[in-house]
Amino acid sequence: MNQNLLLDELLTAVTQSPKYRAMAPDLIRRIGAAELAKRRSFKEAVKGTKNKLHQVGGAYWDTAVDYPKALARLQNAEDEETRRQIYRDLMRLHASTRERLPILDEFYATTLAGLPPIHSVVDMACGLNPLAIPWMPLAADVVYHAYDIYGDMLVFLQEYFGLMGINGRTHHQDLLSQPPAEPADLALILKTLPCLEQAESGAAARLLGSIQARHLLISYPAQSLGGRGKGMVGNYEAQFWDLVNSAPAAAAGEPAAAAGRDWHITRFEFATELAFLVTTS
Numbered sequence: 001m002n003q004n005l006l007l008d009e010l011l012t013a014v015t016q017s018p019k020y021r022a023m024a025p026d027l028i029r030r031i032g033a034a035e036l037a038k039r040r041s042f043k044e045a046v047k048g049t050k051n052k053l054h055q056v057g058g059a060y061w062d063t064a065v066d067y068p069k070a071l072a073r074l075q076n077a078e079d080e081e082t083r084r085q086i087y088r089d090l091m092r093l094h095a096s097t098r099e100r101l102p103i104l105d106e107f108y109a110t111t112l113a114g115l116p117p118i119h120s121v122v123d124m125a126c127g128l129n130p131l132a133i134p135w136m137p138l139a140a141d142v143v144y145h146a147y148d149i150y151g152d153m154l155v156f157l158q159e160y161f162g163l164m165g166i167n168g169r170t171h172h173q174d175l176l177s178q179p180p181a182e183p184a185d186l187a188l189i190l191k192t193l194p195c196l197e198q199a200e201s202g203a204a205a206r207l208l209g210s211i212q213a214r215h216l217l218i219s220y221p222a223q224s225l226g227g228r229g230k231g232m233v234g235n236y237e238a239q240f241w242d243l244v245n246s247a248p249a250a251a252a253g254e255p256a257a258a259a260g261r262d263w264h265i266t267r268f269e270f271a272t273e274l275a276f277l278v279t280t281s
């Protein structure tokens with residue numbers, strides 16, 4: 001059968017499961033193509049694709065989120081304190097933001113302290129992290145671009161931007177197929193690189209090479225999804241420095257983020273997250 005038709009069929013088979021229905025079709029097709037090439041049967045390729053999609057996205061959700069209910073709660077909240085409690089409740093529903101909750105009050109205040117006013121942000125593979133905007137020291141006129149593969153979550157986040165008067169835009173986009181093009185003062189690449197690398201070897205370096213941001217906040221988990229991981233911080237730290245040291249020096253006209261050797265880097269270690277603030281120029 002023609003490869004495109006086979007991929008259409010694989011996409012249909014995978015999205016029959018509610019767990020994968022809202023995922024970016026580009027990512028399903030990309031992972032599906034690799035699985036079709038290496039598996040013996042169509043059925044095995046569907047299974048392999050679902051496994052991979054679970055690893056890069058599905059594993060972070062314990063249950064499906066009731067977005068209309070979440071939005072109604074936000075609409076009815078009467079003060080900032082109530083809204084912040086709702087953001088915390090919602091961020092608890094995604095494993096990655098849940099891990100950050102114990103350090104949320106210090107995470108952005110510490111890592112972004114001392115930066116010039118931040119007027120634009122690109123949040124790569126954002127999960128529910130845009131709900132943490134009230135904790136970020138950003139300029140009042142900030143433009144916030146949020147990228148992820150879950151369409152239903154992004155529709156909700158777009159509604160939240162509108163409700164809270166945030167100048168934000170969500171992008172239902174597979175970062176492996178299409179890296180973001182917006183230049184920004186700050187790129188948030190929080191616990192994203194291991195996830196992309198798991199889907200495709202070399203993806204982390206490719207993404208970093210394409211980012212057009214003055215500052216990059218790059219982080220890694222200090223614990224696995226199942227609990228604290230022995231040696232995780234050391235392993236991720238080594239991965240980060242390998243990435244930086246293998247980045248090519250910038251040539252004229254290249255994105256600033258390609259100039260690995262000129263980066264100014266500050267390291268931060270929190271109880272649940274290892275972070276690096278990179279200034280590219």
Ligand SMILES: C[S@@+](CC[C@H](N)C(=O)[O-])C[C@H]1O[C@@H](n2cnc3c(N)ncnc32)[C@H](O)[C@@H]1O
Binds near residue numbers: 057096125128174176
């Ligand atoms: C470890 S979580 C990090 C979430 C968020 N950055 C944070 O720190 O809270 C990884 C995120 O990457 C997203 N993701 C995985 N593969 C992706 C891809 N190819 N393109 C865009 N987003 C992706 C997942 O949906 C998930 O939200």
